[in-house]
Amino acid sequence: MQDVASSTMNGAEALVRTLHGAGVDVCFANPGTSEMQFVDALDRTGLMRCCLCLYEGVATGAADGFARMAGLPALTLLHLAPGLANGAANLHNARKARTPMLTLVGDHAVRHLVHDAPLTADVAGAARPFADWTRTATDPATLGADAAAALAASLSRGGQGAALVSPADIGWNPGGVVAAPVAPAPRDAMEPGAPQAAVAALRRPGALLHVGGSTLEDAASLALAAGIAAACGARLMAPTSNRRIEHGAGRAQVARLPYPVDMALEALAPFDRAVLVEAAPPVAFFAYPDKPSLLLRPDCAVTTLAGPRGDGRAALRALADALGVKPAAASDAPRPAAPLPGPITAGTLAAAVASALPDDAIIIDESITAGRDVYAACAGAPPMSWLAITGGAIGIGLPLALGAALGGGGRPVVALQADGSAMYTLQALWSHARENANVTTVVLANRGYEILKQELLRVGANPGRSALDLLEMARPAVDFVSLARGMGVDGVRIDCARALRDAIADAAGRPGPFVIEAVIA
Amino acid sequence: MQDVASSTMNGAEALVRTLHGAGVDVCFANPGTSEMQFVDALDRTGLMRCCLCLYEGVATGAADGFARMAGLPALTLLHLAPGLANGAANLHNARKARTPMLTLVGDHAVRHLVHDAPLTADVAGAARPFADWTRTATDPATLGADAAAALAASLSRGGQGAALVSPADIGWNPGGVVAAPVAPAPRDAMEPGAPQAAVAALRRPGALLHVGGSTLEDAASLALAAGIAAACGARLMAPTSNRRIEHGAGRAQVARLPYPVDMALEALAPFDRAVLVEAAPPVAFFAYPDKPSLLLRPDCAVTTLAGPRGDGRAALRALADALGVKPAAASDAPRPAAPLPGPITAGTLAAAVASALPDDAIIIDESITAGRDVYAACAGAPPMSWLAITGGAIGIGLPLALGAALGGGGRPVVALQADGSAMYTLQALWSHARENANVTTVVLANRGYEILKQELLRVGANPGRSALDLLEMARPAVDFVSLARGMGVDGVRIDCARALRDAIADAAGRPGPFVIEAVIA
Structure with missing residues (x-):
């Protein structure tokens, strides 16, 4: 990574070099005229693999998939407020997955905005409902630092959506400065007393151990969760929809809460105690007349060992230590046989x-x-x-x-x-x-x-x-x-x-x- | 139209009956679970032609096309914030066209919103950058009135984007009341003195007469505009992109400002006076380094006879009266011959x-x-x-x-x-x-x-x-x-x-x- 203020480097190049220096090397793009300076900077530097998507929702969904596997965001390059909106549904999915996402969206040059050109709209306003962090760049000299801050935001608190809006002239004007990486904010700390409360809840058989987030992505954490559940006579369950689960032979198995509201209520009906590990209290996807929104029994005592932005892996280790539990052996579920010829059901x-x-x-x-x-x-x-x-x-x-x-x-x-x-x-x-x-x-x-x-x-x-x-x-x-x-x-x-x-x-x-x-x- | 408060009618049915009573009889839809009460109401009443679109951007673009031809909005039914966002790019296009647009978007039931369900996001916030009018319904008893207000907003000031957000329970709960139509707000009035200033600008040959909006949709207005330009030695021109132009044989012809910025600047370079009729001063689609955002010469004297939200047809009639001008005869441009076999250029x-x-x-x-x-x-x-x-x-x-x-x-x-x-x-x-x-x-x-x-x-x-x-x-x-x-x-x-x-x-x-x-x- 260069760490130079160059009179010839523009803001766009400083952004690309800053992100590349911090490890971002793939860009899913659907750019327009107001992003040509970024296309140019990506082209001249040759630092990122650029993947053209023919619609913005493809770019944002692909960036989500990339980050779920690579653990680091890809850059997404979108065009103004309509382009952001076209990609917003998958920004929403990524946000709910707590995937680290880094969205770069162009805007008109600052002097152009007052004239209400055909493509003028509130870009940051369009981004805000679908991002945890939004900033509009104001100076080529700080665009690199804005990019470093956006990347840090995306990696903060277990994964967030960060949207950086860059007016065209902020990218094309000279004076860009490559910025050093910024440390992301940590995950939420455990509440004092939470491990003791969780231990107490699990000591009596018949509790729910509800684990989500990063614990599901880690075979060792899954084995620990399964070991705790087995030792305590608790039921291990994951949320319906998750960013990534390590699944299959050789892994401890975790069932997922069913989607249909009646099946979910039935699945949770046995539990008067629940311990949450990187998870929120289960909520129905939708409200229905005469059905509850919250799926645990109203009298269920809930202990949040780690919330959705907590550190579930550390929480499970603490819990296993306190309970003196070892990781479970992997499941020995047999591989299903190939189906006979017949209809697809x-x-x-x-x-x-x-x-x-x-x-x-x-x-x-x-x-x-x-x-x-x-x-x-x-x-x-x-x-x-x-x-x-x-x-x-x-x-x-x-x-x-x-x-x-x-x-x-x-x-x-x-x-x-x-x-x-x-x-x-x-x-x-x-x-x-x-x-x-x-x-x-x-x-x-x-x-x-x-x-x-x-x-x-x-x-x-x-x-x-x-x-x-x-x-x-x-x-x-x-x-x-x-x-x-x-x-x-x-x-x-x-x-x-x-x-x-x-x-x-x-x-x-x-x-x-x-x-x-x-x-x- | 029924005008009843029925204990059995729910909010959704009151909305459908209210809109149908005001003339809305087509719905372009891509609904989800939180809009099922509207699907049910449309189904039971049978009052609207429902057109399923497999993506929200299809629904919103289709509603725009419908309204451009029919002069009345179709209803668009979308699903929560991501569905709104999926349709937002074409809401944006419609808004810039000043097409009357009526977007109905569902939200979770009010009691469900606090629980941050997977699909929870700020629906009204997602709509706001792409709408002129946004409201979130709060009561089944006033959902009909909300719909009437939304329709009126869409028809106001020459055409606007109106987005009504309806939480699911507001639609499915009883107590719906069908509302009477609401009068839309009028177009902007002409500035005092504007006709006299326009006449003075046009009396000397060599001015630009820039006409847009509803004047282009009306053959009589086009003929009047062409007559004024011919009589005054002015140049008649329309914006680059327009909601609808009545074009072809038998109509007065109006050239459009070219899209490429250099061609647009060249096209407008001759004019030191411009009269605007239902149009704004021409602005470049995008900013470019070292090129202006505004396309008229800096020394061009601009007279706004009617702005984008003014009444261009009335303005042209007033202008023709003041100048004593008759409508122009239709163009006699010949129909082009069929091309010879050869490449498509x-x-x-x-x-x-x-x-x-x-x-x-x-x-x-x-x-x-x-x-x-x-x-x-x-x-x-x-x-x-x-x-x-x-x-x-x-x-x-x-x-x-x-x-x-x-x-x-x-x-x-x-x-x-x-x-x-x-x-x-x-x-x-x-x-x-x-x-x-x-x-x-x-x-x-x-x-x-x-x-x-x-x-x-x-x-x-x-x-x-x-x-x-x-x-x-x-x-x-x-x-x-x-x-x-x-x-x-x-x-x-x-x-x-x-x-x-x-x-x-x-x-x-x-x-x-x-x-x-x-x-x-």
Whole structure:
């Protein structure tokens, strides 16, 4: 890293050199005119791998996937307020995952803003609902320092969303200064007395040990959590949606809280004590008439050993020490057999995936309803990283797969992708092709928003044709093989569970992307 | 319209009945769980035509196209903050067009918001940068009145963006009351003395008469503007991008200010006086180093007869009266001949479109660079409505075409669609198919963001491979015919100008959608 104030270096170059000096070397980009100075700086310095995305939601979702695997943010380069908004849904998902995210978004030159040009809008205002940290740069001399601060913010408190707005002239004007890295803020400290309270809660059998966040990404922490649960007669459970779970053979297994509200209430009904480790008290995805928002029993005593921004790994070590517990042995769940030829259902899909996965795969889970049985079936499959949609904003799967492929050091990626959600950020397939990413996308084609049909019943409606027309995609049916080929990705349509298993194994074993449209029976 | 407070009617039904009573009868929707009570109310009442869009940006762009043709907003139904953000780019375009827009977006039930559920985010905050009016509903009894206020806001001051946020329980709880329509706020009044100043500016030859907004949508106003310009020796010009221009044979012709900043400066260099009618002083789309933001000469005397929110039609009538001027005769520009067989260039594309258009077509112009000559060539084509991208947020063309088809009373739609921009909201094609919309989409395939290559040079860069990789889409080439077929729309790839002309004429003459990938030479 250079540490120089150069009269020839502009703000944009100082930003690129600052971030690269701190380890950021990938940029997912969809730039426009007001970001050309950054395109130029990335080009001249050659310091980052630049990945063009044909839509901003692809760029932000890919940056999330990259960071989930690499542990360090990729840079995302977006164009003004509309570009930020186009990427905001996946910024939202990343924020709820507490993924470190670093968004750079251009604005008009400062002198231009007063004139209400066609693309003028409040960029920082558009970013704020989807970021934990927002700053607008004001001087080329401090743009490098702004970038260092943004990166530190993204890495703070276990992972945050940081958005840096840079007016065009702040980037193109000279006087840029490369800044040194800034230390991120630590995770929240444990509350005094929390370990003792957790020990007391767990000493009596029948408690819930609810673990999330970074504890799920660490096989040793998972083993410790499972050991504690086994020793105490507690039930170990993870939140429904998580940034990353180390899953599969050789790992301690952790069940996830079900999504449907009635199943979640039922799963939590036995517990009058809960200990939370890097997790918040479970809350329903949505409110429903006559159902509670909070899913634990009202009389359940909750001990927060570590909140969502606490240090769950340290908390588990402290707890294990206090309880004198050892890590659990890995699960000995058997690997499911390949399914027999027959229709693709929730059950045969799970067997097909679990029996097909290669070693050390990365699973992308935006399977919504159709893939509900896959996670449990994979307990006996080779070890894998399991990345799920976290913020409920559908359209993350294909971008997340792109980023995980780039950040995962060559590991094969298998994306379980609901069809309705796939249509949100379909453009990701083009980047799969361009980057020759080893992503096998399994589109779960049930030809509708199946989850919404279930939700409509939950709010008490008796849907007619007009309502169903808003929830079904069968008229016309989407042909995902044709869509994939249109973006340079080969594919196949399959309606047999055994053929699906073979196609997944084959595609995941070969380099480059592939799409399998799995027609759900 | 019912005007009742019913103990059985919920807030959602009161909203639907209120809007329908005021004339809103189309809804472009991409709902989620927190909007199921609206889906249910739309279903039970059967009062609106509901059009499912597979992405929110399709819904908002379609609502814009509908309102540009119908003069009344369609309802747009979106899901929480991420759904609003997904639709925000086209809300931005609509806002810059001053199109009346009515966005309904759900939020969690009020009691649910405190628990930071996965989809919780600041919905109103996400809407605010892209709306002129935002309100969050608080009571089922006033949700109908909120809807009436939102509709009035959308129709106020010549057209605005109105976003109404409705927490789920406000919609599903009983006590809904249907509200009477509310009068919209009027357009801005003319400044005292403005007509006299405008007359004085125009009495001496060589002035600029710059007309925009609703004046361009009205053939009589266009004729009056042309008559005034001819009588005074003034130059008549419209802004670069406009909500709708009545164009083609039988109409007075108005040139548009060019997009490239140097061409725009050159076009305005002759004028030391400018009279603005429903327009603001022209501003460059973007700032560039060493170029001005404002495009009129610094010494140009500007008279605002009517600002962007004024009444341009009344202003032109007042001006014509004061000057004693009659409407101009329609232009007698000849219809261009069909192009000879040969490559598709800017020139032959223009001839192909202008010679192919049927009577009374609606042209959607998101052609960016490749279509730059089409507008002028169409001066001699049959009369048409010309709808352009207005806010610079690309990805409006295909959705705008959908909405224009539904709001245009069966008129054929021809969309001139740049390829890079097409990829933003490609999902619109599925709705073209489902609605059997008569939209002929001509994808102008130059395989890149051609405009950004030009912009990169304008900021002084000398692009290398890494920069060009961020601006080119040729690796891999997108196959738009395959993409269209994947969503149920037939299509063809064409690289001959004459064949393109024939294909446009053929497709526009048949019902239903069609995609033509026009490979630019």
